[in-house]
Amino acid sequence: MKNRKMIIFDMDGTLLDSSTSITKSINFVRKNLKLPPLEVKQVVKLINEPDNNLPKLFYEDKKPYRECRSIFEKHYYKQCIQDMQIHEGIEEILKELDKDYMLSVATNAYGQFARRMLKHLKIHDFFVDIIGSDDINARKPEPNVIFYLLKKYNIEKNNALLIGDSLKDEECAKNADIKYIFVDWGFGESREPDHILSKKDLPFIKQHLKNIYNTP
Numbered sequence: 001m002k003n004r005k006m007i008i009f010d011m012d013g014t015l016l017d018s019s020t021s022i023t024k025s026i027n028f029v030r031k032n033l034k035l036p037p038l039e040v041k042q043v044v045k046l047i048n049e050p051d052n053n054l055p056k057l058f059y060e061d062k063k064p065y066r067e068c069r070s071i072f073e074k075h076y077y078k079q080c081i082q083d084m085q086i087h088e089g090i091e092e093i094l095k096e097l098d099k100d101y102m103l104s105v106a107t108n109a110y111g112q113f114a115r116r117m118l119k120h121l122k123i124h125d126f127f128v129d130i131i132g133s134d135d136i137n138a139r140k141p142e143p144n145v146i147f148y149l150l151k152k153y154n155i156e157k158n159n160a161l162l163i164g165d166s167l168k169d170e171e172c173a174k175n176a177d178i179k180y181i182f183v184d185w186g187f188g189e190s191r192e193p194d195h196i197l198s199k200k201d202l203p204f205i206k207q208h209l210k211n212i213y214n215t216p
Contacts, residue, residue, distance in 0.1 A: 112132070
């Protein structure tokens with residue numbers, strides 16, 4: 001199986017839109033801290049900038065981060081499946097790609113939430129693995145998650161690519177020395193992606209991938 005190929009997907013923004021749920025849970029913590037609520041656009045922007053200190057930006061050191069995180073997690077476990085939706089066309093391309101590629105997810109969300117959300121959307125079983133930041137104790141743009149998946153499934157770097165929607169994803173792919181596809185329907189932005197994917201391209205994604213992998 002030396003030549004088998006893996007596509008690694010980011011989750012939030014790429015496969016689904018969870019921005020409202022994330023914002024509601026952050027604002028639940030902020031209300032507990034007597035801080036004003038944030039808008040969805042503010043939260044999305046802050047999350048997708050690589051160097052932000054998110055605990056400080058969201059909670060302003062009003063309480064120890066561990067305590068804030070505990071409040072967030074309890075709320076988000078229920079909230080994460082309430083106000084999210086899969087992006088149009090994603091389920092269809094997963095069905096197509098599943099025939100020829102190994103599919104996986106690498107997300108900065110905690111694994112328990114990611115798996116819960118993807119099960120709720122009924123797309124969980126397309127993926128051989130769903131890795132959250134807590135599963136490997138590292139977050140993108142660190143490349144640890146890519147190295148973990150490549151080693152676990154014996155995938156060569158030139159047979160893997162990451163599909164994402166943010167600078168964190170782009171930097172993660174470059175740090176791991178694999179190809180990167182930026183989707184333009186997500187939360188973030190990109191600087192120098194190897195390829196850009198729009199929703200109008202989704203019906204032709206298999207041909208795009210063949211070209212990227214240089215296969216006939």
